[in-house]
Amino acid sequence: MPVTCIASAKSCGVTTAALALTLASSRPSLLAECDPAGGTIRAGLLQGQVSAGYGIYHLAAAERVGPVELAQAFASHLWPLDGTTGHRKVLPGLTDPAQAAALSRTWPALSDVLHVMAESAGHDVFVDAGRLVLESGHLHPTLTPAPLLHKADVVLLTVRGTEQGLTLARHLTRPLRAELDEYGSGADALGLLLIEDGPFRSHQVAEALEAPVLAALPWDPETAAYLTAGGRPPRGFARSPLLRYARTATEHVEALTARRHIQQQYPTPAPHPQLAGVLDRLAHRGGARG
Ligand SMILES: Nc1ncnc2c1ncn2[C@@H]1O[C@H](COP(=O)(O)OP(=O)(O)O)[C@@H](O)[C@H]1O
Numbered sequence: 001m002p003v004t005c006i007a008s009a010k011s012c013g014v015t016t017a018a019l020a021l022t023l024a025s026s027r028p029s030l031l032a033e034c035d036p037a038g039g040t041i042r043a044g045l046l047q048g049q050v051s052a053g054y055g056i057y058h059l060a061a062a063e064r065v066g067p068v069e070l071a072q073a074f075a076s077h078l079w080p081l082d083g084t085t086g087h088r089k090v091l092p093g094l095t096d097p098a099q100a101a102a103l104s105r106t107w108p109a110l111s112d113v114l115h116v117m118a119e120s121a122g123h124d125v126f127v128d129a130g131r132l133v134l135e136s137g138h139l140h141p142t143l144t145p146a147p148l149l150h151k152a153d154v155v156l157l158t159v160r161g162t163e164q165g166l167t168l169a170r171h172l173t174r175p176l177r178a179e180l181d182e183y184g185s186g187a188d189a190l191g192l193l194l195i196e197d198g199p200f201r202s203h204q205v206a207e208a209l210e211a212p213v214l215a216a217l218p219w220d221p222e223t224a225a226y227l228t229a230g231g232r233p234p235r236g237f238a239r240s241p242l243l244r245y246a247r248t249a250t251e252h253v254e255a256l257t258a259r260r261h262i263q264q265q266y267p268t269p270a271p272h273p274q275l276a277g278v279l280d281r282l283a284h285r286g287g288a289r290g
């Protein structure tokens with residue numbers, strides 16, 4: 001299964017999209033909230049059920065001990081998103097953006113853990129990478145989780161179909177493609193995720209940003225408000241337009257990943273047997289409350 005990083009040029013629906021894809025996937029799924037500007041799911045969809053004792057910040061100390069300790073900490077900081085089955089989990093994000101600097105050396109090892117979860121443990125893995133900040137034409141080393149973006153199977157740049165949305169994203173696509181060519185698995189890992197707000201259609205967005213639109217999500221305020229703020233799910237939540245299109249989006253992501261693997265433009269990373277064993281045992285317990 002793929003590891004997909006979701007990001008944007010400006011706040012436009014990244015977290016909502018990441019949650020929708022995680023909840024809509026046909027496989028067991030996992031969302032790592034890696035936005036260096038801070039996580040919003042804890043106070044939003046999860047309505048403060050998760051204490052500050054859980055979350056990605058705690059992985060920094062474990063990473064300094066070693067990869068197996070990181071894998072153990074990772075599995076024990078996952079929080080179930082679906083209550084009962086444990087098939088959908090979230091790694092809650094930072095509670096304070098000042099913590100981001102501590103994580104900059106954690107990202108490469110966390111990326112290995114996420115790829116093991118995807119490739120050996122069969123999870124559809126999504127990363128909320130937040131708003132992308134460039135410095136001298138490259139992804140900023142502490143204000144973005146750059147290593148996660150480099151190593152992702154697919155990078156989805158979320159954009160709204162509005163003039164403002166396109167104007168801001170236009171400055172990102174070229175440097176991002178160049179960055180993926182230089183440090184990642186190739187520029188064709190980049191796809192656009194269009195949030196259907198505004199007048200611009202898919203082909204116009206693709207043309208303006210010189211990148212393919214891999215999938216689109218509808219403007220669906222009721223479902224999005226629930227994913228943003230939590231509370232009682234709206235009636236027919238699982239069949240809502242947002243969730244149905246999100247399911248299709250996960251299929252497009254999977255197809256792109258499979259195509260790229262077949263083209264052998266980059267080798268499938270070798271599985272990490274030690275990590276795979278630890279994660280298999282721990283992750284199947286259903287996370288922190290499993
Ligand atoms: N597809 C959508 N339809 C309607 N509203 C949306 C949609 N996606 C996001 N929103 C709303 O836009 C706002 C920002 O969304 P959020 O996912 O928090 O953005 P980001 O993570 O990029 O900052 C929230 O109020 C959210 O409910």
Ligand SMILES: [Mg+2]
Binds near residue numbers: 130
């Ligand atoms: Mg967000």
